[in-house]
Amino acid sequence: MLVIKNLKANVEGKEILKGINLEINAGEIHAIMGPNGSGKSTLANVLTGNENYEVTEGEVLFEGKNLLEMDPETRAREGMFLAFQYPIEIPGVSNATFLKTALNEIRKYKGQEEVTPKEFLSLIKEKANLLGMDEAMISRYVNVGFSGGEKKRNEILQMLMLEPKFVLLDETDSGLDIDALKIVANGVNIYKNPDTAFLVVTHYQRLLNYIVPDFVHVLYKGRIIKSGTKELALELEEKGYDWLIKEEEMENV
Amino acid sequence: MNSKSFYIEKFVDFEKQLNGDSKTFFHNLRKESIKKLNEVDFPTTKNEEWKFTDVTPIIERNFIPSNLSTKIEISKNEIDNYIFSGFDFHLLVFVNGNFVEGLSKINELPKNVFVGNLKTFQKEKENLFKDNINKFLVNETAFNLLNTSFAVDGFAIYVPKNVVIEKPIQVLFINGSEKENILVSPRNLLIAEENSQVSVISNYRGIKEEKYFSNIVSEIFIDKNAVVDYYKVQNENDNSFHIEKIQAYQKEKSVFNQFNITFGGEIVRNDINTKLDGENIEAHLYGLYMINGNQHVDNHTFVDHAKPNCMSNELYKGILDEKSHGVFNGKIIVRQDAQKTNAYQQNKTILLSKGATIDTKPQLEIFADDVKCSHGATVGHLDEVSEFYIRSRGVPQELAKSMLIRAFANDVIETIKIAELKEQINHLIFQHLHKIEI
Numbered sequence: 001m002l003v004i005k006n007l008k009a010n011v012e013g014k015e016i017l018k019g020i021n022l023e024i025n026a027g028e029i030h031a032i033m034g035p036n037g038s039g040k041s042t043l044a045n046v047l048t049g050n051e052n053y054e055v056t057e058g059e060v061l062f063e064g065k066n067l068l069e070m071d072p073e074t075r076a077r078e079g080m081f082l083a084f085q086y087p088i089e090i091p092g093v094s095n096a097t098f099l100k101t102a103l104n105e106i107r108k109y110k111g112q113e114e115v116t117p118k119e120f121l122s123l124i125k126e127k128a129n130l131l132g133m134d135e136a137m138i139s140r141y142v143n144v145g146f147s148g149g150e151k152k153r154n155e156i157l158q159m160l161m162l163e164p165k166f167v168l169l170d171e172t173d174s175g176l177d178i179d180a181l182k183i184v185a186n187g188v189n190i191y192k193n194p195d196t197a198f199l200v201v202t203h204y205q206r207l208l209n210y211i212v213p214d215f216v217h218v219l220y221k222g223r224i225i226k227s228g229t230k231e232l233a234l235e236l237e238e239k240g241y242d243w244l245i246k247e248e249e250m251e252n253v
Numbered sequence: 254m255n256s257k258s259f260y261i262e263k264f265v266d267f268e269k270q271l272n273g274d275s276k277t278f279f280h281n282l283r284k285e286s287i288k289k290l291n292e293v294d295f296p297t298t299k300n301e302e303w304k305f306t307d308v309t310p311i312i313e314r315n316f317i318p319s320n321l322s323t324k325i326e327i328s329k330n331e332i333d334n335y336i337f338s339g340f341d342f343h344l345l346v347f348v349n350g351n352f353v354e355g356l357s358k359i360n361e362l363p364k365n366v367f368v369g370n371l372k373t374f375q376k377e378k379e380n381l382f383k384d385n386i387n388k389f390l391v392n393e394t395a396f397n398l399l400n401t402s403f404a405v406d407g408f409a410i411y412v413p414k415n416v417v418i419e420k421p422i423q424v425l426f427i428n429g430s431e432k433e434n435i436l437v438s439p440r441n442l443l444i445a446e447e448n449s450q451v452s453v454i455s456n457y458r459g460i461k462e463e464k465y466f467s468n469i470v471s472e473i474f475i476d477k478n479a480v481v482d483y484y485k486v487q488n489e490n491d492n493s494f495h496i497e498k499i500q501a502y503q504k505e506k507s508v509f510n511q512f513n514i515t516f517g518g519e520i521v522r523n524d525i526n527t528k529l530d531g532e533n534i535e536a537h538l539y540g541l542y543m544i545n546g547n548q549h550v551d552n553h554t555f556v557d558h559a560k561p562n563c564m565s566n567e568l569y570k571g572i573l574d575e576k577s578h579g580v581f582n583g584k585i586i587v588r589q590d591a592q593k594t595n596a597y598q599q600n601k602t603i604l605l606s607k608g609a610t611i612d613t614k615p616q617l618e619i620f621a622d623d624v625k626c627s628h629g630a631t632v633g634h635l636d637e638v639s640e641f642y643i644r645s646r647g648v649p650q651e652l653a654k655s656m657l658i659r660a661f662a663n664d665v666i667e668t669i670k671i672a673e674l675k676e677q678i679n680h681l682i683f684q685h686l687h688k689i690e691i
Contacts, residue, residue: 073647077647092662092666092667093660
């Protein structure tokens, strides 16, 4: 589904990604871990098309299409979704208006009919209930006055509504207590199916107790220095990143 | 001929067509004003209060006072395109400053209330007229004198003691002429007596292509315990000139909520003054202006705290596109006597293009020692991170920008108490900025 080849990217002129290679197939869950400043967020932003990040080399194919040539809205319409680390607030625009607009843009792109307000309302109520969300949130302004946990849950609601093929979770666990974390993970597990793939970017292992990855990659200084299965995450939890970093540095000598 | 001499000369013709009206108290005021106008000059940018607003384009033209110009006819159907609708209201219609009774609609009102035009008011409530007209104006400028000189009509609203007018009063001012460059001089008067309540929407609309000049004075007297909501929605032609002074005068425990919403005009100047002359008064001044092209909008507010234990709150927001220019000057005086004053002021602006500019200036003069005053000004652009967030959900860039504009304007829009008016103003925002509506 997603093929990343030798991806290099700059932020404000500084090279942050120094050649990433990664292949993610439908039905798989991948986790990217790494210490602060390793380039995890940069990777998420580059994949979803944030224009403040400059790709200098490499390519990314999303279902065979050149992803890097697409603007952010086209990526979303092609089926990519980023759950943000810091979801933004949009006062004056209700969750319903926002999501109906987004959903219909995506449907138009796919050549599907737009949903009627009635269909939309029953759909959003159904998804909100799945996440144990209060229906009142539907008419509230996007993320305005939401707690950290409610904002993250709202991201998952958006994911369930927009039905992407590929989901990127960017530090979704940051700032969440265990209960909120379980709700978010539950949303992901409800949604996961053989046609979708996930890339979970996280600093801590604990999210991976609830969203179990098929593959774990360690990002360090803009490169993937080790890949493995879910056991690698547990090992990192126990031993930290230092042993890997040392190994990596030894190899480079 | 310079415009001052032009207006002074035109005053002679103007007087002639007043007929019986030329012997009234009102006309004596006009005569005094034109005399004074002869002695003062129109402001220049050398004047501190007009530093950022060059009125040369207004005074280098000679606008024909509307009463000397060709009358224009407006049909009832046309009116429907301009009024705010979807809620119950009383309607007063003025075309180029003249009351059109046939287009107005006053529903049943409590006894002794007056909702109508100033011309009738001066006859029917002569003493009230004399006691209130031209009484509270401060910093009278040449433009104000010009208004008084040529003012013939405008709205007059009188709410007696203990009366609440349930439905808002919508006053539609239709301005402009296809034949001439005209001067329109509405003169408005609102008197809210003790314990009364009223809500007024002044709706200014330009309709004809020719350049015109709306020069308005509105006086608002709010007695003890009275509550006045005064909405001004200004949607004049983008090539017109619009100057208004709103002067409020408040007595103890009164509340004044003023909403100043600007879309139109090539050069616009609003002076919004309120004097808080009693204890426990509240004044809320909200402003929102959306401009583009070469529009210039200058909002000057002046809150005069004269007595203790009052509060004032100001929130002004501007959305500036293309080469437009905004000015905000927020003056607050807290006089020596006005202990325990709370006065807040905020001015926020977003610039949608590189060519747009804003000059913003708080002006606090505090002579009491036990007060809480704060002011703040921010100038920024639409947030890129927010825009990226919205686009990453499949929403096109232009629509994402619209959402962020709506988000920026939200805290002012939310203060509008009439839901349908709020909706229609929301629509006008996107229409005026040529953005996709959300």
